[in-house]
Amino acid sequence: MIDIIGAGSLGLLFAGRLAASGTKVRLWTRTLEQARIIACEGITVLEKEGHVAVHVAGGDELKAAPLADWKRLNSQVPARWILIMTKQGAIGEVLDQIKSAANTESDIGIVCLQNGIGHIERIRQAYPEAVVYPAVTTEGAKRMGVASVVHAGLGATEIGCPDVLEEKQVGSFEQYVLNRLLTAGFDVCLSKEIENGIYRKLLINAVINPLTAIWRIPNGELLSDPGRIHMMHKLYEEGIQVYEANGIRWDSAWWDQIMKVCRATAENQSSMLADVLAHSMTEVASINGQLVQMAEQAGVTAPTHAVLWQLIEGMRLKEG
Ligand SMILES: NC(=O)C1=CN([C@@H]2O[C@H](COP(=O)(O)OP(=O)(O)OC[C@H]3O[C@@H](n4cnc5c(N)ncnc54)[C@H](OP(=O)(O)O)[C@@H]3O)[C@@H](O)[C@H]2O)C=CC1
Numbered sequence: 479m480i481d482i483i484g485a486g487s488l489g490l491l492f493a494g495r496l497a498a499s500g501t502k503v504r505l506w507t508r509t510l511e512q513a514r515i516i517a518c519e520g521i522t523v524l525e526k527e528g529h530v531a532v533h534v535a536g537g538d539e540l541k542a543a544p545l546a547d548w549k550r551l552n553s554q555v556p557a558r559w560i561l562i563m564t565k566q567g568a569i570g571e572v573l574d575q576i577k578s579a580a581n582t583e584s585d586i587g588i589v590c591l592q593n594g595i596g597h598i599e600r601i602r603q604a605y606p607e608a609v610v611y612p613a614v615t616t617e618g619a620k621r622m623g624v625a626s627v628v629h630a631g632l633g634a635t636e637i638g639c640p641d642v643l644e645e646k647q648v649g650s651f652e653q654y655v656l657n658r659l660l661t662a663g664f665d666v667c668l669s670k671e672i673e674n675g676i677y678r679k680l681l682i683n684a685v686i687n688p689l690t691a692i693w694r695i696p697n698g699e700l701l702s703d704p705g706r707i708h709m710m711h712k713l714y715e716e717g718i719q720v721y722e723a724n725g726i727r728w729d730s731a732w733w734d735q736i737m738k739v740c741r742a743t744a745e746n747q748s749s750m751l752a753d754v755l756a757h758s759m760t761e762v763a764s765i766n767g768q769l770v771q772m773a774e775q776a777g778v779t780a781p782t783h784a785v786l787w788q789l790i791e792g793m794r795l796k797e798g
């Protein structure tokens with residue numbers, strides 16, 4: 479069984495596809511209402527064009543419950559493999575709620591798919607004995623309703639394999655998580671170089687997300703004007719300087735990859751733009767904010783990231 483926390487875009491996609499391919503999934507929601515609807519109606523995953531890719535009914539394969547019930551339900555059936563699929567801003571609350579796990583922490587493997595950085599350290603601190611697997615995904619998912627999601631872009635998922643793992647632990651992870659994800663149709667691999675993937679994705683998000691959120695444009699529109707590309711490059715260069723100052727390996731191909739992501743997701747709204755439009759909390763603090771903090775720690779500056787961080791934070795409140 480795999481426990482998925484967060485029934486938003488990514489959570490519904492992974493829960494729906496895993497359960498439809500025969501893996502038992504327990505999906506933890508924030509609200510009782512959403513859990514009830516999923517338990518009753520199941521999950522529908524749609525293709526980009528609108529056709530149903532999979533539909534899985536609630537039942538033995540797919541259970542749903544509000545995270546507030548974690549303590550009670552987990553004492554009956556302890557979680558072994560947890561996929562956290564909330565946004566960065568919910569991590570603190572989630573950790574508080576699952577801290578009451580009944581099984582010993584050393585039995586637990588936690589996979590984290592958040593964009594940005596900072597969460598892995600928090601989870602490791604809260605669960606020192608658990609094995610935490612940082613992951614990076616380029617899957618594109620967009621929740622359409624309480625129990626339906628569009629698989630908007632087929633991507634790949636890299637899961638970091640901690641160095642300290644014994645062969646037996648790796649085997650167990652492969653059997654109960656990796657192979658299940660492959661069977662569900664996800665392009666997923668175990669990586670010994672996840673740090674590189676995390677910093678590459680951080681830079682991609684730090685360049686694309688705040689600019690699309692400020693200008694309120696889809697990702698592809700960033701490439702439509704030399705002034706916009708100039709701003710992207712400024713953010714990119716500041717990011718690279720921060721990486722260099724911190725001894726983080728980077729690759730000059732990352733600039734081209736940023737452009738490629740804009741083209742591949744040309745019609746999409748970035749997650750930060752979607753959050754701004756919904757007056758929700760964005761992940762800017764875990765993306766540009768983290769780069770600014772890394773700059774400060776290394777004695778350099780990242781002024782453009784700092785300004786964008788503050789501008790985006792200030793957009794959270796409803797106007798009027
Ligand atoms: N969507 C995508 O394509 C991709 C997303 N990511 C990353 O994955 C993460 C999740 O993104 P995404 O799925 O889009 O986000 P969503 O906002 O769609 O989903 C987050 C879910 O977490 C739920 N949640 C919040 N707090 C709690 C809580 N205390 N207990 C249980 N559930 C909670 C929310 O519930 P509610 O709605 O009720 O508030 C929501 O359903 C982010 O870090 C994002 O950057 C990475 C790559 C691609």
Ligand SMILES: CC(C)(CO)C(=O)C(=O)O
Pocket residue numbers: 593682683686687697739743746747748749750
């Ligand atoms: C890669 C990108 C920018 C795609 O929209 C993304 O991850 C996001 O929107 O958060």
